[in-house]
Every structure is written in C-alpha cells, then in structure tokens.
Amino acid sequence: MKDFIEVKNVYFQYEENENDDYALNDVNMTIGKGEFVAIVGHNGSGKSTLAKHFNSIYIPTSGDVFIDDLNTKDDEHLYDIRKKVGLVLQNPDNQIVAGIVEEDVAFGCENIGVPSEEIRKRVDAALKAVDMYSYRTHSPDKLSGGQKQRVAIAGIIAMEPECIVLDEPTAMLDPQGRDEVINTVSELNKKMGITIILITHYMEEAVLADRVIVMDSGKVLTEGTPREVFSNVELLKRHRLDVPQATELIYKLSGCGFEFPECVLNEEECVSAIVSYCKKQKKI
C-alpha cells in the first residue's frame, strides 16, 4: 500500500502557549492510501491538532507532514492538499451553510470552481453515497443530528477528496445517528477506496478500522490492528483509556481465573468466546 500521509518528527506549539508543553511532541506516523485508521486518545492528547495538520490548517512548528508527497509547509500546495483531504468536524450545525440540503452539499464544489453541470452530478452522487438523496430539497434544520452529519460528509465527498479526516463526527449524536455515520464512513472506505482517518472517543467505532493509533500527551502511545491495540488492556487503562465493553468483560473474567485464548473486540466474539469456554468445561 502506497503511503498517502507521512508525519515526520512533528512538534507543534500553539503560539499562545509559548511556555507550555507542545501539543504535538515528536509525532511520527504513516497512513496508507485506502487505509481506514482510527485515532483515539483522551482529551487534550493532540488528536484535533494533528487532524488540522492533515489539511494544512496548521503547519508543524518543526518536522514535516507530507500529503501524497506534498509538504504541507509549501504554500503552493495548499489548494491541492485541501482538495485531497477533506475535514469533517464534530458539530454538524457549524458545518451547514445553506438552507437546502443540495445547496449545502454544492457549496464546497462552488468554492473550488467546479463547473455547474459537474456540480449537479457530484451532488446527486454524494447524496446517494450517504443515503440522503431523498432529502435533497429539504431544509437541513429539520434533519436529525446523524442526517446533518451525513449531509456534511456529502459536501466533502462532492469535492472528490482522496482522504476524509473526521474529528469526533459522532460525539454529538444519539446511538442511531452514530451508527448511520459510521456505516457511511465505512462504506466510503470499502466501496470508493477513500482513505479514512476517524478520530473517536468510542472504542466500538475504533474496532471497525484497519488500524488504531493511540495518542497520549502529544505523542503516539501505541498503534496496531484493533486486536493488537485492545489486547493491551493494562497499557490503555494506565493511560486512562477505555477498551470496547466486550473486551473489558472478557478481560475482567480472565482476571477471575477464566481463561480465554485471545482478546475479543465485539459482542459476537464475546458470546462465542463464552460459549466455547462453557462447552470446553462441558457445562452446555
């Protein structure tokens, strides 16, 4: 897999915090083209600061970020980088700019000068991709949080980015809205091959990614497949991080002397681990 994003020895300090710690403190990572990566970490660990480095909103204080080999430090690449990487934020209300869904989705395309016939096509395709086409003439005000967030994602997709960075896109949504958004994001990755970077507090969402990167105090604490990362419950707990509930349950049972061969990541795996344990004990 070709690298799409490279973060090399990145330090970042907010100007107003000149005497404080660095918000990013020697961050290194690569993200492959077409990969689905989740970034987790407690509040203040630097996730949002890092997200804003992916489309040149912030430039490293030192070190480099390359997007498809373009250094975000070079002003002449700004337009290309913003076209390649779209950013979806936490609050869908702050991202909606127009009074009608399809106009809202068209807004970003208009800004980058896409011809109007082409915009029409892209808006329809983007609304279909997030399953909001039937709402195209509705007012965004009346939509649920999950629907608004999907409209915001459609606005980004219409600009045809190669990568979408989502900074806690489900934090303000109810469970149904969260499912809608996460399923949409997962489909964009699988069906359209869009590189996805999902920043989330919900470990159940992180489990769906190809790879999980854990941030702590402006650094990468650990990374790996969801199973590799969530196998290390103790490390995560030491850093005040959660694991998926199913993982936690099996971990706690293991602490009571029940033996399970490997870490589980979701309810189905948890049920089958318990069932096979009971069968082994000839209790069923």
Ligand SMILES: Nc1ncnc2c1ncn2[C@@H]1O[C@H](COP(=O)(O)OP(=O)(O)O)[C@@H](O)[C@H]1O
């Ligand atoms: N606009 C800002 N100005 C000054 N400091 C900031 C700003 N945004 C974030 N920080 C600080 O940078 C650190 C990382 O914050 P942030 O990237 O928002 O973390 P996260 O998204 O993981 O919660 C924190 O210490 C935070 O207080």
Ligand SMILES: [Mg+2]
């Ligand atoms: Mg944040």
